Amino acid sequence: MRLGRLSSFGAASVTLIITMLLCVLTTQAPAHALPAWPSISQGAGGADTTTVQYLLRQHGHGIPADGQFGPVTTSAVVSFQSSRGLVADGVVGPQTWPYLIVPVQQGSSGEAVRAAQTQLNKYGFGLGVDGNFGSVTNSAVRSFQSSHGLAVDGLVGPQTWQSLLGSSGGGSPSGHALPLDRSAVPRSAYAAPHWNSTPAVDLIVSYLPAYAVKSGVAQHYSSTSCGTGVRLLQPDGSRFVYCHLSARSTANGAQVPAGTRLGTTGDTGNSGAPHLHIEIRTSDGLARCPQSYLLAIYDGLQPPSLTSLPTSGCTAA
Numbered sequence: 001m002r003l004g005r006l007s008s009f010g011a012a013s014v015t016l017i018i019t020m021l022l023c024v025l026t027t028q029a030p031a032h033a034l035p036a037w038p039s040i041s042q043g044a045g046g047a048d049t050t051t052v053q054y055l056l057r058q059h060g061h062g063i064p065a066d067g068q069f070g071p072v073t074t075s076a077v078v079s080f081q082s083s084r085g086l087v088a089d090g091v092v093g094p095q096t097w098p099y100l101i102v103p104v105q106q107g108s109s110g111e112a113v114r115a116a117q118t119q120l121n122k123y124g125f126g127l128g129v130d131g132n133f134g135s136v137t138n139s140a141v142r143s144f145q146s147s148h149g150l151a152v153d154g155l156v157g158p159q160t161w162q163s164l165l166g167s168s169g170g171g172s173p174s175g176h177a178l179p180l181d182r183s184a185v186p187r188s189a190y191a192a193p194h195w196n197s198t199p200a201v202d203l204i205v206s207y208l209p210a211y212a213v214k215s216g217v218a219q220h221y222s223s224t225s226c227g228t229g230v231r232l233l234q235p236d237g238s239r240f241v242y243c244h245l246s247a248r249s250t251a252n253g254a255q256v257p258a259g260t261r262l263g264t265t266g267d268t269g270n271s272g273a274p275h276l277h278i279e280i281r282t283s284d285g286l287a288r289c290p291q292s293y294l295l296a297i298y299d300g301l302q303p304p305s306l307t308s309l310p311t312s313g314c315t316a317a
Helices: 002-028 047-058 071-083 111-121 135-147 158-166 187-191 291-298
Strands: 201-203 209-211 216-223 227-233 239-248 254-256 261-265 276-281
Touching: 047 071, 047 111, 111 135, 111 158, 135 158, 187 201, 187 291, 216 239, 227 261
Parallel strands: none
Antiparallel strands: 201 276, 209 261, 216 227, 216 254, 227 239, 239 261, 239 276
């Protein structure tokens, strides 16, 4: 009888201990599940590719950070993977990212900081990608951590890196970014027709950062109608045109990833009031309606091909 009581007491004690441990583990779990690491390889482009290149440079691989995952980047990835005893397949995926990322925080400098700044710009922070982790970058990191349920410590460590890379910039599809902060205008603004039926869209905002919707080459452009502008040139000869800027933020001819700050909206040229005018021109010279392209980015969908966009009747649901 006494043995039975002791056995019952022992079982109850074990159950209690297990329950307490489960409670502790539950309270220490992240508030939000981390997104999966992306997998990118040769042929990819955009901010994640630029991040890979900056991180490879941090590890001593002297490759350009041009946002294009070509043979040179593939060779560097294979070399990095081999040096770490990983499967040398040239794919930067879940097995490679944990070895490639480098923790950075306020006071850090170098290529890994540029990588973190590039990632933060996917989410509309508009940072200068200067490789210096100062107070502005620290504030952006803490804001990102707070909005993604992470510990708000300003350290870009494994969980923050995974959240930056595994998400896609406020719901935007990989390799794309909205031209303005998501909170700047409602969704309906991207669907509205241009006031004079031009194949373009006018976003009514005052002096806010304007971002590259896709990777490309930033070309300074000015005209009487456009005012201070930037063309974002694409490899196939098409271009995104930003008009009426009050200032530019990128060098002429710079290769920029999606989410890079191109300038500040304004009221230059034939404007009448501060706003951002955006148009798309394909390699055949035709102006295309940007509404459905920008709405797809807003909704987190893959945008349609540029040549499929209409040249008139510019509105979208």
